[in-house]
Amino acid sequence: MNLQRRALSIFVAASLSAGAAMAQKGETVKVAWIDPLSGLMANIGQNQLKTYQYIAEKLNAKNPAGVKFEIVSIDNKLSPAETLNALKSAVDQGVRYVVQGLGSGAGLALMDAVNKHNERNPGKEVIYLNYAAVDPDMTNSKCSYWHFRFDADTSMKMEALTTFMKDQADIKKVYLINQNYAHGQQVSKFAKANLARKRPDIQVVGDDLHPLAQVRDFSPYVAKIKASGADTIITGNWGSDLALLVKAANDAGLNAKFYTYYANFGGTPTALGTAAEGRVYQVGYGHYNLGGEYGKMLAEFKKRFNDDFYSAGSYSAMVLLAEGIAKAKSTDPVKVAAAMEGLKFTSFNGPVEMRKADHQLQQPLFITKWQKVDAKNAYDVEKTGMTFTALKSYDAYVSSTPTSCQMKRPS
Missing domain, CATH: 3.40.50.2300 (Response regulator)
Structure with missing residues (x-):
C-alpha cells in the first residue's frame, strides 16, 4: 500500500513538474x-x-x-x-x-x-x-x-570607429559636437582618449556640447566648426539634433567629413542628400545592405x-x-x-x-559610408537614392571593451 501511495505521489509530482515546465506556453x-x-x-x-x-x-x-x-x-x-x-x-x-x-x-x-x-x-x-x-x-x-x-555602448562604438579612423591619413583636425547628456558627454570623452592613443598627431580643434532636442538652428555651431579649420567632425547626435546639424552644414558649404553613430535614420539621410556623398561615415551593429x-x-x-x-x-x-x-x-x-x-x-x-x-x-560592429545605391548596395534609405555601404566589419572581440561591473545578483 505504501509503495502504491509513493508511486502515486511521484506520478503527481512529475505531472505537476511537467505542467510547470510548460506553464509559459500560450501565456x-x-x-x-x-x-x-x-x-x-x-x-x-x-x-x-x-x-x-x-x-x-x-x-x-x-x-x-x-x-x-x-x-x-x-x-x-x-x-x-x-x-x-x-x-x-x-x-x-x-x-x-x-x-x-x-x-x-x-x-x-x-x-x-x-x-x-x-x-x-x-x-x-x-x-x-x-x-x-x-x-x-x-x-x-x-x-x-x-x-x-x-x-x-558608446565606448565600444568609439573603439571600432577610431580603429578605422587611425588609418585615414587625411584626418588632421577633428571637431567634436555632441548632445549635452550622458551619451554625448561620453562620446567626447572616449573620442579624445582613443584618438590620443591611436593617432596622437590629430588635433582636436573644438569640443561643443548643446542641449538635447532643443536646438532648432545649428548655424552658429557650424560657423565655429568652419572657423576652426576642422576637416572631420565626430558626433554622437541623433534624431533632429543630427538632421538639423547636417542641414546647417550643407547650407554653409561645410565640406568636412562626418563620423557618426546615428546618421542612418530620423530624417538625417534626407538632410544628407546627394551633397554629402562620400563624406559621412557611421559605426553600428548592422547596416541596410546586410x-x-x-x-x-x-x-x-x-x-x-x-x-x-x-x-x-x-x-x-x-x-x-x-x-x-x-x-x-x-x-x-x-x-x-x-x-x-x-x-x-x-x-x-x-x-x-x-x-x-x-x-x-x-556582437559585431560595422563601419559604413554614405553613397548612391548600386547593384550591390541596393537599399534606398528614406527614398533618397542613397544608402550606407559597408567598408569594414569588426568581430565582437575587437570592439568589446572591459567592464568594471560588480553585479549584485538576488540570492
Whole structure:
C-alpha cells in the first residue's frame, strides 16, 4: 500500500513538474514600450513603436517559448521624470518587462527606478530591456542585474570607429559636437582618449556640447566648426539634433567629413542628400545592405509602414526574451533574468552573446559610408537614392571593451 501511495505521489509530482515546465506556453507577456511619442524626437519614437509591434507580431507566429507578446506603449516625452511615471503606469497594468532606448538620461532613471521597485516588491520584479541607451556606465559602475543592453555602448562604438579612423591619413583636425547628456558627454570623452592613443598627431580643434532636442538652428555651431579649420567632425547626435546639424552644414558649404553613430535614420539621410556623398561615415551593429533575414525584414517593414527598419537591436531584445522564457520554462522575471545571462543566440547580424558579467550584448560592429545605391548596395534609405555601404566589419572581440561591473545578483 505504501509503495502504491509513493508511486502515486511521484506520478503527481512529475505531472505537476511537467505542467510547470510548460506553464509559459500560450501565456500573453506584456512588454511596456517607454519612449517619446511627442516633441522633437516623436518621429523616432513612432518608428520604434511600430518596430516593436512588428517584431512582436513575427514572434507571436513562432517563438521557442510559445508565448504571445503584447506591446503596451507609454509616452515618456524623452523626460527622466516622465519615464518614472511611465514605469509606474506599466507596473499598475501588470507589466513585468519594459523596453526603452531613446536617451541614456531616461534610461538611467528607468534603471534606478526598476532596481528600487524590485527591492521593495519581491515577487513582482521587472526586467528592463535596453535597445539603444548607450551610456557605458549602465553596464559598468551602475550596472544592474535587472538591466540588459542590446546596442553596443558608446565606448565600444568609439573603439571600432577610431580603429578605422587611425588609418585615414587625411584626418588632421577633428571637431567634436555632441548632445549635452550622458551619451554625448561620453562620446567626447572616449573620442579624445582613443584618438590620443591611436593617432596622437590629430588635433582636436573644438569640443561643443548643446542641449538635447532643443536646438532648432545649428548655424552658429557650424560657423565655429568652419572657423576652426576642422576637416572631420565626430558626433554622437541623433534624431533632429543630427538632421538639423547636417542641414546647417550643407547650407554653409561645410565640406568636412562626418563620423557618426546615428546618421542612418530620423530624417538625417534626407538632410544628407546627394551633397554629402562620400563624406559621412557611421559605426553600428548592422547596416541596410546586410542582407539575409535582416534584408527580408527591411523589405517587409518598408512595404507595410513606408518607413525604414533601422533599430534592429529591438529584434535582438525580443528574441533574447523569448529564448530566455523558453530556457527558464517560465515567464517569471527572476527565472528569465537568470536564463538570459550568458545566453548565446543567433540574431540578425550573426551569433551574439549576452555577457553574464555586465549584461552587455557582444556582437559585431560595422563601419559604413554614405553613397548612391548600386547593384550591390541596393537599399534606398528614406527614398533618397542613397544608402550606407559597408567598408569594414569588426568581430565582437575587437570592439568589446572591459567592464568594471560588480553585479549584485538576488540570492
